[in-house]
Amino acid sequence: MSIKRNFHGFINLNKESGPTSSFVVSSIKKMIQPKLKVGHCGTLDPLASGVLPICIGRATRLSEFLLLENKGYKVRGKFGFSTDTYDSTGKTIDHSNKNVKRDELEKALESFKGEINQRPPLFSALKFKGERLYNIARKGGNYIPPKRKVKVLDISLIKFEFPMYELDILVSSGFYARSLIHNLGENLDCPSHMIGLERTSVGEFHLSKAIKLNQLSDLMKKEKLESHIFSLDYVLKNIQRIDMNLDESMKLKNGIKIDIQDSNFFYQPCSDKYSDLIKAYDSQGRFFAILRVSEDGKFLKPEKVFHEN
Structure with missing residues (x-):
């Protein structure tokens, strides 16, 4: 059964021992729209079981953030x-x-x-x-x-x-x-x-709240999958947030950098691995981009922009 809705986000999947991570991804892709991108965030060997975060649609552009998690x-x-x-x-x-x-x-x-x-x-x-x-x-x-x-x-x-x-x-x-x-x-x-391996967590995704592939199929049939999809910014909890007005949002969506002094954003450099990244939200409170602080600390430049379909 294939659904017609465009889901963009992450699924906290509990992979069972046996199938490859690639097999799991292809199985989920068949359940959803065949043309929608689906991937995983960190391979589990066939022998292994446990947490295998699945990224769908625009979330595939954020898989790198989960790959870096503990x-x-x-x-x-x-x-x-x-x-x-x-x-x-x-x-x-x-x-x-x-x-x-x-x-x-x-x-x-x-x-x-x-x-x-x-x-x-x-x-x-x-x-x-x-x-x-x-x-x-x-x-x-x-x-x-x-x-x-x-x-x-x-x-x-x-x-x-x-x-x-x-x-x-x-x-x-x-x-x-x-x-x-x-x-x-x-x-x-x-x-x-x-002789055995079970992944119990990947960042904020934990085994206690993960669902198995057969459960995912049942949710699809009952059209209840959406409640088990985590938003794009769920994996960006360790990144600073900035709220943009309409004009700033439009500039960034069009690839134009903005002056930090004009954005009312206080930037404090630190040694964190995401210190030069900012997650941006529009005037409606919707996440729409990841920004990078310029080397001189004066500008916010669009790194990844997520356009609504």
């Missing part, structure tokens, strides 16, 4: 052997009969808190010279992805019954849970691999 996960690992994919789908590359105690694991977890240098798995969707790393790996390539800085904001052991364990983590964008589990095994000299 993410929460529940990760299940198993000691005894490691694999080339760092999870249960790969080939065994190392094994051990060593026993790990709870206090040893908890101590090891402490070393992963804060900013760390993490090497992504070779079996990942990252690219090297235009080619996906998992394709390079399947061809037998020996490329080693460089380490990159990521942050572990919180990490705790919530279940432990050797060789199984489960972690609750809150991490920055770019973090790989599979790498964490693999590195834990190296740290404890007892190979480990990931």
